[in-house]
Amino acid sequence: QVRVAESGGGLVQAGGSLRLSCVASGSSFRLNLMEWYRQAPGKEREMVAFITAGGRTNYGDSAKGRFTISRDKDQNTVYLQMNSLKTEDTAVYYCYAEGTCSHFGCSTWGQGTQVSVSS
DSSP states (O other), rough: OOEEEEEEEEEEEEEEOOOEEEEOTTTTTTEEEEEEEOOTTSSSEEEEEEEEEOOEEEOOOOTTTEEEEETTTTTTTEEEEEEEEEEGGGGEEEEEEEEETTTTTEEEEEEOOEEEEOO
């Protein structure tokens, strides 16, 4: 199956920026979709952004105008550029990858990377 690894989280002051990375890997894996979700303590997991194999992107309401998702298709890597961070953005950010592994569909969640925004 496919594996994903997130990186780039950390502590940042409100108004600052972070760039998250998600790398998908696996034998014969072909990426169709990658999404970023986040989950704060006591809250539901929230979709932040996704990008499709065709390059279509979409954003959750809280991310619009501040976050940008992009994809390195050849390396199965997706980035989430987060600007103008707010304390409300504090959460564990998870990468979800979906595609095909050989002739079968495959998908997985990463283990998450912590983003903490201080006032």
